[in-house]
Structures are given as C-alpha cells and as structure tokens.
Amino acid sequence: MIIYYLTFFLLFICGFFVERLKLDKGTYFLALLLLLLTLLAIYGFRFEVGVDWFNYIRVYERDVANALTFTTPELGYKYLNVLSDSLGAGIHGVVFVATLMLLVFSFLAPMRLNINPFYFMAVVAPYHLVVAGMNLTSQSIATSIFIFAVTFLMQKRKAAYAGLILLAALFHFSAILLLSLLFIDFRKRYLIPPFLFIFLPVVAAVFFFYGHYFESGMENAGVILRVGFLIPAAFLIMAHKKKWLKLDKIRFRLCLVIVLVGPMLLAASLLSSTLADRFSYYFIPLAALLVMEQVIHSKRRPSDLMTYASPIMFLTAITAFVAWHVASSYIPKYQFQHLFFAAAS
Structure with missing residues (x-):
C-alpha cells in the first residue's frame, strides 16, 4: 500500500512547488x-488489483463473446473491451486505456478553471484514483468525464456538458442521472416538467440496471468515509456564505448540491449503502473542484479559512484513507502488483 501514500504526497508536493516556483508555461506542462x-x-x-478484478475479466469475456449483440447500455466500455481483444492487448489493454482516460480527464478539469491540477489530484486521489480507480474501472472513467464536463456547465456550455455526460454514461450508465444538472439554473416552477418527464424515467432505468445494489452483501461502511469528505467541503462553503451568495446561479446551486448531498447520501445508505457509496464518487471531485475554485479567487488572508482549504481537504482525504486501510477487510485485494515488476506492498 506504500505506493498509494507515495502518490498522494508526491502530488501534493508537486502542487506546492509548482505554485511557488511560478514556472513558465513550457516547464509547467x-x-x-x-x-x-x-x-x-x-x-x-x-x-x-481491486475486489472486482476478476468480475471485470468476466465482463471482458462476455463483451468479446457478444460483440454484435446488445448486452449492456455501457457501449463505450463494451467496445473498449472488444477493441482491446482485437488488438491482442486483452484485459491489460482495457486497464491501461481506462487509467489513461481517468488521468487525462481528471487533470484537464481543474486546468480549465485555472486550478492547480496537482493539488486537485492530491485531494481526490485517495477516493478517485485508488479506492474507485483501482476497482471500479468503468465508473472511474465515467466520474472523470463527469468532472471534466462540469467545467463546461460552469461556463454555461450546456450542449458540451450534455454530450460529455452521454459519453460518460456509455462507460457507466449511472452517469445519466447527472443530466439533471442541465436544469440547475432553472427557476423553481419550471423544474416540475423535466423532473416528471425526464428525471423520473431516467431514475427508473438506472434502478433497473443497478437493482442488484439493493441486494449487495458487500462491506459498505465505506460510504461513511466518502460522505466524511463532503462534510468538511460543505462546511468550507457555508463558512464563506457571503462569497457563496455572490456566485453566479450555476455555481451557487452546485455548491448547494454539495451542502445537501452528504446528508442525502447518508439517508440513501439506509436503503442501499452500495448505491449511496457509488454515487458519492461523483460528488467528491465536484466538491473539491468547487472549493478550490473559490480558493484561487480568495485573498489568502491568514484569518481566512479558505486559505487553508486545500490542506484541510487533503488531510481529510488522507485520514479517511488511513481509516479505510486499517479497518477494511478488502485491503488484501488492493495490495499493489505491477504487470512487469515484482509485487509491492
């Protein structure tokens, strides 16, 4: 597990020095x-690596055997499997491309908002790169595309946002629910028609494809640790209420989502902790993105809590990761092994 901790601190240290050395554009890139x-x-x-490693192999074999048959709405992930098989790369090709997509979209998202991408990845890596990325291969792609898509939504480019969310849903269909954010700046009275005729049918479709989450016997106490990141992020937003109220409508309501989503996921976990846990992965990078965007617009006064937002969120994420490392029975499945080198602990 030491490789994960080294990654977190390497990212944070890189973020620290890049911010202070004021590198020219060429050196920075x-x-x-x-x-x-x-x-x-x-x-x-x-x-x-990951609890579902062999489940993904079974999915790979199913997709390859049924290349011309509709077996899943996640056609992006299916044909990634098929393409990798046709190139002779097997499941390892799928893992490589999935990791590439996770990294590229996750770094591009903060860069589009002039946020330090090293700090951003350091903050979200314990959840996004390790806990999800090392196990939930297809959803980690969808989450990465989503957080990239949100930067377009914040710039009011809704068509681009919708297109990217549809792309994300081709890798994990649960992302289709995030199309609801297209209506985030609507007046309240105009929200009822899209809720009735768009959101509810989409929710029904998601529940149809992921109904097995309600029957999962897996260990899901991790939802507390994931929601545990959202609480400090919500506190940072609420602690700067005056700045929050001055944000444009889309950013203001996205912040409101982060404030409310933690309690909502905890309530949902009573129905299905697996489902709540899976959706928490979408909101963790969103929370980090929103808070860190406010950091770059703050005056960085010693008395301003937002000045310390990145270290606060980083320590929260590391604390949650250590708790997961110590308590989870799944840790042996996460012991890192490399395809070409000896296993590392």
Whole structure:
C-alpha cells in the first residue's frame, strides 16, 4: 500500500512547488506530462488489483463473446473491451486505456478553471484514483468525464456538458442521472416538467440496471468515509456564505448540491449503502473542484479559512484513507502488483 501514500504526497508536493516556483508555461506542462506518464506507467499496468478484478475479466469475456449483440447500455466500455481483444492487448489493454482516460480527464478539469491540477489530484486521489480507480474501472472513467464536463456547465456550455455526460454514461450508465444538472439554473416552477418527464424515467432505468445494489452483501461502511469528505467541503462553503451568495446561479446551486448531498447520501445508505457509496464518487471531485475554485479567487488572508482549504481537504482525504486501510477487510485485494515488476506492498 506504500505506493498509494507515495502518490498522494508526491502530488501534493508537486502542487506546492509548482505554485511557488511560478514556472513558465513550457516547464509547467513538461512537469505535468512527466507526472502523468509516471502515474500511467505505474497504475496503467496494475495486475490483479481491486475486489472486482476478476468480475471485470468476466465482463471482458462476455463483451468479446457478444460483440454484435446488445448486452449492456455501457457501449463505450463494451467496445473498449472488444477493441482491446482485437488488438491482442486483452484485459491489460482495457486497464491501461481506462487509467489513461481517468488521468487525462481528471487533470484537464481543474486546468480549465485555472486550478492547480496537482493539488486537485492530491485531494481526490485517495477516493478517485485508488479506492474507485483501482476497482471500479468503468465508473472511474465515467466520474472523470463527469468532472471534466462540469467545467463546461460552469461556463454555461450546456450542449458540451450534455454530450460529455452521454459519453460518460456509455462507460457507466449511472452517469445519466447527472443530466439533471442541465436544469440547475432553472427557476423553481419550471423544474416540475423535466423532473416528471425526464428525471423520473431516467431514475427508473438506472434502478433497473443497478437493482442488484439493493441486494449487495458487500462491506459498505465505506460510504461513511466518502460522505466524511463532503462534510468538511460543505462546511468550507457555508463558512464563506457571503462569497457563496455572490456566485453566479450555476455555481451557487452546485455548491448547494454539495451542502445537501452528504446528508442525502447518508439517508440513501439506509436503503442501499452500495448505491449511496457509488454515487458519492461523483460528488467528491465536484466538491473539491468547487472549493478550490473559490480558493484561487480568495485573498489568502491568514484569518481566512479558505486559505487553508486545500490542506484541510487533503488531510481529510488522507485520514479517511488511513481509516479505510486499517479497518477494511478488502485491503488484501488492493495490495499493489505491477504487470512487469515484482509485487509491492
């Protein structure tokens, strides 16, 4: 597990020095490219890592055997499997491309908002890169595309947002629910028609494809740790209520979503902790993105809590990861192994 901790602190240290050294654009992008390639060389060639590793092999075999038959709405992930098989890369090709997509979209999202991408990845990596990325391969792609898509929504480019969410849903159909954010700036009285005729049918479809989450016997106490990240993020937003109220309508309501989603997911976990846990992965990077965007617009006064937002969120994520590392019975499944090198602990 040491490789994960080294990754978190490497990302945070890179963020610290990049922010203070004021690198020119060429050096900055070279540093970013080198780090991305390093992470890809490590995590893109993982081997038998994650609780669902062998389940994904079964999905791979099913998709390859039924290449011309409709077996799933997640056609992007299906044909990634089929393409990898046709190129002779097997499941390892799928894992490599999935990791590449996770890294590229996750770094591009903060960069589009002028947020330090190293800090952003350091904050979300315990959840997004490790807990989800090392296990929930298809959903980690969808989550990465979603957080990239949100940057277009924040710029009021709704067509681009919708297109990217549809792309995300081709890798994990649960992402289709995030189309509801298209209506986030509607007046309240105009929300009823899309809720009745769009959102409810989509929810029904998601429940149809993921109904097995209600019967899951898996260990799902992790939802508390995931929601545990959202609480400090919500507190940081509410602690700066005056700035929050001055945001444009889309950003204001996205922040409101983060404030409300933690309690909502905890309530949903009573019905299905697996379902609540899976959806928490979409909101963790969103919360980090929203808070860190406010950081770059704050005056960085010593008395301003937002000045310390990145370290606060980083320590929250690390604390949750350590608790998961110590308490989870799934840790043996997450012991890192590389396809070409000896296993590392």
